[in-house]
Amino acid sequence: MPQPSLFTTHDGDVILRAGAGSDSQHDFRVHKFILSLASSVFKDMFTFPQPSDQNENEHPDIPVVDIPDSPEVVDTILRYIYPGVELPKVTKISILSALFSAADKYNIASMSPVLKESLKTFLSNDPFGVYAIACRFGLLEEAKEATRMSSSRNMVHRDYDDAVKHISSSDLYRYVQFIQTREYEGRSKIDNLLGRYELGIDLDCDHWDDGEHFYFRLAKEVGDLFVRKPCLELKDLFEVFDRIPDPPPGCKPGAREAEWHYDGGDASAFSCPLMPMSIRNNLLTVSMELQDLNRRLLEKAFEKGIGS
8 A cells, every 4th residue: 555645745736546446546646747747648637627526525626637557556656756755666577567557658758767677676586477578568678588588487477367468479479489499409409418429438438327327317407407597607507416426436548547537526536437527618518509599599589579
């Protein structure tokens, strides 16, 4: 509920009745001049006579403007408009969506930069919600960033009914197709770059069965991590080693010993060829390849823009 004292000033010359016709309506006594400076729509609105029931109006000499937006949304809009008022922190994406809609409806251009910054704060927790808002209001770069950070695991959300209601079928299809294509191509790249044959594993190693399991687990863990966190960094890949068992020690690669080394799991150097140094180089390649995959697929998905 809005604070009753903040926008019920004694010298206000117009009353905004928010939530008009609902059970949660609230009156804001504000100033035409301030609202007119911020919004050409409000300016035009104030030039027309406003019908109101004078018997219900505590201030019969002050015009009442009925607007359908909720009191919470109107209170937040006024905080953006009025000078010297601390900017509100939006914690619900549903409210942010309503604010974008109100800023567009009332043509309050000054709200746009701040709303865009607020939108970024939801990227990590609700990228699909951000994508839906971005598509609805033509925010191409925000739509691309939200898509880049999205995964199939965060597409289902209990608050998405409103988001889906306002997104076009083409934008929704683009989003789903991008994620599915990226996951398929990403896993294929990971399997190729971390597979035992790509790394040149010695098939004569005495611990081949254990080693085969290690490489299978390594590629699977990296693939699962990519699905959960598509914007992988190299440090994320190295953390995978903490979740899989160490490869078996014991084999010596003879003259190539300097090329084989593993410093995890115990204090002694690991000298089995099942863990060549090339695996660390390949993890760097994996990170770069996945970043390039993101860029390439994003360019293709958004080559025609949004809303098409």
